Amino acid sequence: MESEKGPSNNWGKMVKMSMRMFKSRKKYSMTLVFLSLSYFYAMNKLTCTWVLFFFICFGFHAQSTWIGNTSPSYAELIQYLKKVDKESDRVELYAMGASDVVGLPIYLCVVNGSGDSLKTFEKARNGTSLLINNAIHPGEPDGINACLIYLDQxxxxxxxxxxxxxxxFIPAYNVGGMLVRxxxxxxxxxxxxxxxFRGNAQNLDLNRDFMKMDSENAHTFAKIFHALDPDVFVDxxxxxxxxxxxxxxxxxxVRERLAPSIRHLIYGQMLPVLTKELKKMKWDxxxxxxxxxxxPDSGIVQFNDLPRYAMGFASLFHCISITVETHMLKPFPNRVKATHDFLDELVKWSVLNQEKIELARDQAKVWDAQQKHxxxxxxxxEEQDSILFKGFEAVLDSNEFTGLSHLKYNRSKPYQKTIPYFRHFVAKDSVEIPSFYIVKGHETRIIRNLQSHGILFETLRKDQELEVNCMIVKQFSSLSNPYEGHYMHAEKQVEKVTRKVKFNAGDVVIPTNQNGAFFLHNCFQPLTEDSYFTWNYFDSYLQEKEYFSNYVFVEKVRSILFSNPGLKxxxxxxxxxxxxxxxxxxxQLYxxxxxxxxxxxxxxMLPVYELK
Known part of the structure; x- marks a missing residue:
């Protein structure tokens, strides 16, 4: 039905649309076609139909090529980014370091930098910056397309x-997985x-690797992360x-794990704004x-972002960290648009709140330095809140192949109702923070990790004896099956004993009053969920190398007890x-x-010591 104001009203609207297209895309031919279409619409709807058909078939090629049901391969992705880098002085593409595939690096694409690598990274560190990570799971490529659309725009x-x-943005973090199409x-x-594919060339899930650092990818990510010191991180x-x-x-x-200033910024300011703005774009x-x-009717729970995950790792450095999860069953173009719109609104929020972001991070670092435990x-x-949820009715349906019942969601019966929301956490344990850690110099893997993260430390120049806290493992259990290449330890009990220990030239002393202190504590405190001990770094110290024979040792018992009355x-x-x-x-003899x-x-006895 035509407007009461006649076709001229539509003409005006379409002229305005064409002018916006002209300004934003500078596609002269497209604008002329659109103006022609507008005129024909006003004069003759039948003619308009044919012109519209022509426009759809031949005009849309000028728009982004990343809005359909395809996602680029690694080679196509890097080739395109190199082309954009060459053609535009607004884009910089850097090969940042090794990946899990020899000869194929992990790239970083920078938008709104300074045109020079040193100046660009300095600008990112000293000002407000965002880092977006894509294809840590290459089977989930929504972020790749979303970032390419943002780049084109x-x-x-x-x-x-x-x-x-x-x-x-990192266009493709898991290079090995990108190659398995x-x-x-x-x-x-x-x-x-x-x-x-989800796994990398080593069949690792790289979103479990940020603390244990089994992959070259993790070392390159650390280099990127600390070179930028991003204020906002999205995975x-x-x-x-x-x-x-x-x-x-x-x-x-998790709210309770965050510094107060970061917690308030995320939950009190950022999320309410993003929710409101995305709602205007029809995204809940x-x-x-x-x-x-x-x-979901049973309730949903807050995900525990341990530092093994990209987001949890970034939070250790008081970075505003977010994971975007689009829904698997929605069409790919819709998921890409949702991801793009989220990133676009996040950038807009960051533009308007640069001072607040920088202040919150500075306050978090001060808070960090004040912590004693x-x-x-x-x-x-089990404390629960409630949240309004839009779901589908879940029913049990029979399976003709198995003869058994299975869960099914009935999309013809959507609902909107309040469900429980379990989002509160409490720390069950705490440990006193030392002034320094000392790591034996032969632990070269740990030292490389520290270097990748830019952790400051000093190397002892001569042998010396120091009174330190030694960490001795009293009890632990291990997984019966490997998880990400490890038989992780749990049910851990560690005793700290003060002793004088001889340290050698080459051992490293690490102060804890530095940026990255939370990262250090999560590495070296053996009872933390993702400590080096948990991830099997120190398993060689858990095995005795010498034993005794009863018939020989029993002859020594008398002198042992005689020299130590307390032991007797x-x-x-x-x-x-x-x-x-x-x-x-x-x-008894043992x-x-x-x-x-x-x-x-x-x-x-672990090769990591605490110095008060």
Missing amino acids: FVKRDSINPNDPVFC SSTSRANQNGPEQYG NHVSNGADYQYTLTYITS LFPYVETKSDI LMYNFQRT QEFDEKKEKDAEFAKSEWQ FLYQHSPYFEPSYR
């Missing part, structure tokens, strides 16, 4: 403000036509799990749907209280062996 802007934040490795996912993903109405969900860091921004039970082992509580008393009391011990010659000069002092 930025290059075509009439003008830019050099004082706006520096926008940086198929359309079948994501059984739950709706498009694109082809995509990469782009596609979800798995339940079905629901939302296209766009997000994860932000909703927390990541990790269900408490089988279906490290809080860790954050566990979700402890030995006698243990025999009286422990019937099994009293019946076992081996247990007890005495452990408390004798013959027992190896390095057993279960």
Whole structure:
């Protein structure tokens, strides 16, 4: 039905649209076609239909090529970025370091830099900057296309403000996974036509590697991250799990783990603004749907962003960290647009809040330096809030192949209702923070990690004896099956004993009053969830190298007990209280062996020491 004001009203609207297109894209031919279309629409709808058909078939090629159901391969992606880098002085592309594939580096694309590598990275560090990570799971390529669309739009802007934040993105972090292209490795996912594989060339999930650093990718990421010192970090993903109405969900860091200034900025300012602005674009921004039970009706829970994950790692450095999770079952073009719109609104928010962002991070670093204890082992509580959720009715349906019932979401029955939201955490443990850590110089892998992260340390120039806290493992258990190449340790008990220890020239002394202190504590405090001990860095220290024979050692018992009356008393009391011990010659001799000069002092003593 025509407007009451006649076709001239539509003509005016379409002229305005064409002029906006002209200004934003500078595509003269497209604008002329659009003006012609507008005129024909006003004069003759039938003619308009044919012109519209022509425009659709031949005109849209001038728009971004990244809005369809395809995503570029690694070679296509880098080739395109090199082309844009060559043609535009607004874009810089840097090969930042090794990946998991020999000869194929990890690249960083920088938008709104300074045109020179040194000046660009200095601008990012000293001003406001964003770092976007794409294709850590190459089967989830939404972020790749979203960043390319953002790049195309930025290059075509009439003008830019050099004082706006520096926008940086890693186009493809998991290079090995990018090379394994198929359309079948994501059984739950709706498009694109082809995509990469979750595992890297070593079959590692790189989103579990930020603390253990098994991959070259992790070292290159550390180089990128600390060269930029980003204020905002985004890791782009596609979800798995339940079905629901939302296209766009997000994860932000556990509130209780954050510095107060960062917590307020994320939850009190950033998220409310993004939610409001994205709503105007018809996107409901909703927390990541990790269900408490089988279906969302049981409630959703806050994801625990441990530092093994990209987002949790970035939070250790008081960076505003977000994971974008688009919904797997939504069409790929929709997911790409949702990701793009989120990034676009995040940039706009960052532009308007640069001073607040910088102030919050500065305050977080001051807060960090004031902490006397490290809080860790954050566990979700049963305290619940409520949240309005848009889902689909879940039903049990019969499976004709198995003959059993299975869960199914009925999309013909959407609902909107309040469900429980479990988002509160509490730290179950804490440990006093030392002034220094000392690491033995032969632990070259650890020292390389520190260097990759720009951690400051001094190397001892001569041998010396120092009184330190030694960390001795008393008890632990290990996974029965490997997880990301490791039999991780749990149920850990560690005793700290003050002793004088001889250190050698080449051992390293690491002050904790520096940026990255939270990272250091999470590495070296063995009871933390992602410590080096947890990830098997020190397993060689958990095995005895020497033993004894009963018939030989029993001859030494008399002199051992004679020279240590306190040990004899402890030995006698243990025999009286422990019937099994009293019946076992081996247990008794081993007890005495452990408390004798013959027992190896390095057993279960970690090569990391605390200096108060």
